[in-house]
């Protein structure tokens with residue numbers, strides 16, 4: 015169990031800080047670690063693509079932010095993750111209402127963009143081609159883009175499945 | 186020659202049939218002229234159910250029936266089609282013969298009404314390519330669907346040769362299946378790698394099967410059962426299974442989205458433990474028990490080759506038991522691959538230090554360690570070759586490694602005593618942070634087990650499970666040869682201890698999702714044990730000095746005397762036996778240890794895995 019001392023501001027305007035925290039949270043999940051953290055959520059930020067990551071603790075018994083309430087209700091481990099195989103990456107995403115989606119990324123530029131954006135990346139640093147791919151992955155909510163126009167950061171959302179939740183057959 | 190290999194309901198939907206994969210590859214190698222195709226009847230049936238009910242009967246309903254072979258419900262569903270009488274034993278299902286709920290029986294009855302239509306469809310699909318031979322593989326509940334289709338197929342096109350093989354055909358079962366079903370031309374009993382291609386040679390030459398080991402065949406109206414081969418197939422002749430056709434079928438099927446495709450790999454056959462000490466309840470055929478395993482480099486080549494080819498990372502090993510040589514020679518290779526595999530394996534629970542870590546590092550995510558009991562005395566009665574201490578160590582250490590342990594609590598062994606259970610039941614509240622058994626069940630009498638073969642062990646009176654009578658229109662004596670599951674008089678505990686055991690395990694299952702008992706090393710050499718188990722006060726135990734050393738020493742499991750010896754010997758503490766015993770008593774009262782007939786084993790885990798369910802009420806069973 016890791017505890018984050020101060021509340022984390024998930025700010026729609028501060029793309030870099032928000033993306034960094036998202037990537038950090040994603041990687042702790044991958045290590046199988048529980049994280050206790052509190053959030054102050056910018057209402058302009060659509061947090062729903064993050065519901066597969068450990069939700070923040072409630073501020074108190076009366077806390078009502080509907081986005082956080084939904085996040086807590088939706089979360090369980092193993093909802094959106096990827097696995098590395100020989101020459102491919104497999105993604106399984108159960109967040110959507112239409113049942114599980116599976117993707118096997120076998121080729122560049124998908125594979126390399128997915129891997130590159132594990133580290134938050136400025137959208138403007140991507141080539142035009144890469145940006146088209148990023149748009150496709152954003153549409154599938156495999157990436158998230160946060161930040162003010164001109165300062166938008168993209169981050170890969172699925173966590174790598176290194177430690178399976180128990181019992182693993184529920185995943 | 187055109188050969189179709191068929192795997193009918195209730196085969197698993199998301200994994201290939203190793204029997205088809207191996208025999209297909211074997212046949213192509215041994216008889217290059219043979220055109221081998223596969224018929225995935227199980228997947229076709231699941232699709233049929235979806236389509237015929239507008240998506241109401243799903244692969245999940247299918248799986249519930251497929252996963253419960255001892256109920257026989259899957260066999261019953263095709264019994265009307267097999268017997269040519271849709272109403273055959275339809276009403277009797279509700280007479281209490283099976284233990285399923287009314288809702289489950291309703292599902293079975295609904296499926297049964299669709300079975301005839303599916304059989305017709307399957308026959309048409311099989312005959313579309315005018316095969317010379319159709320080979321059905323049958324394990325668990327694949328008998329009646331295979332027989333129903335075979336029977337109908339022979340009516341439509343009598344020249345097609347029908348062969349039946351698989352685990353359900355071993356020994357007397359195969360002979361009974363043959364002599365009672367004249368439309369089955371041949372039954373292959375035992376392993377098919379060598380004999381099946383030779384049988385095809387005979388069929389191609391229009392010769393009978395005289396002299397082919399294990400094969401049942403017809404001489405005029407008489408069923409002849411050739412003796413089975415006394416020598417098991419060497420692993421060298423077992424080819425890498427060919428799963429290409431299966432993958433094409435499952436990937437094009439709506440069934441796919443209901444589960445995760447999983448490769449099946451066979452590293453070994455037989456059981457190295459059972460060869461010497463056949464566990465008394467285990468229905469592994471003596472003819473097959475001789476342990477044979479693939480050499481490590483070959484296994485790694487097969488595993489990595491199949492993963493690359495199919496891009497599937499879930500791997501289920503069909504082995505009865507892991508070859509100990511693999512710990513050193515295969516697992517490190519798998520770990521070094523860096524692939525995120527999810528591997529399932531059956532093992533023996535008495536591991537040496539470090540072995541569980543090796544399994545986890547290689548991607549073994551789920552283990553079936555044959556725990557069966559938490560009483561060393563009862564484990565001994567089973568000839569299981571492990572102690573309760575070993576079982577608890579495994580349950581405890583799996584937590585920090587995020588390994589799922591699947592196990593059942595078995596009882597009902599002749600010569601077990603109520604005390605054996607009362608001792609365990611009293612301690613179950615201390616185990617709620619460990620993975621509970623999936624089920625508590627009276628041991629079943631299975632063909633080929635020592636309990637079956639040797640009535641003097643305590644199960645002298647037996648009869649085929651009643652569901653066989655609801656499936657086959659055959660006399661009792663024939664059912665006795667055909668059956669795998671038997672009813673027998675109850676042995677061991679009944680009444681109160683039995684009920685209490687069920688209740689106590691139920692409490693364990695309910696308390697588990699939010700119970701933890703975690704030990705961590707503090708700077709300065711002390712231990713912190715945080716108790717957050719349901720039913721126990723929230724408490725942090727801090728152990729210092731020899732208490733900390735003692736608790737660490739109990740991770741292996743030790744008697745009071747062995748613990749004192751260890752503390753005063755290697756550890757160099759001046760502490761007398763009375764003090765150690767008194768401390769042990771307190772630790773035990775606080776639920777920090779398990780007492781296995783005087784061997785105390787530490788219960789706190791060195792970590793906690795993420796739990797797959799969000800909330801306790803979200804727990805569900807696969």
Ligand code: SF4
Nearest residue numbers: 456458459464467505
């Ligand atoms: S129960 Fe397992 S260990 Fe025992 S004989 Fe059977 S396969 Fe071997």
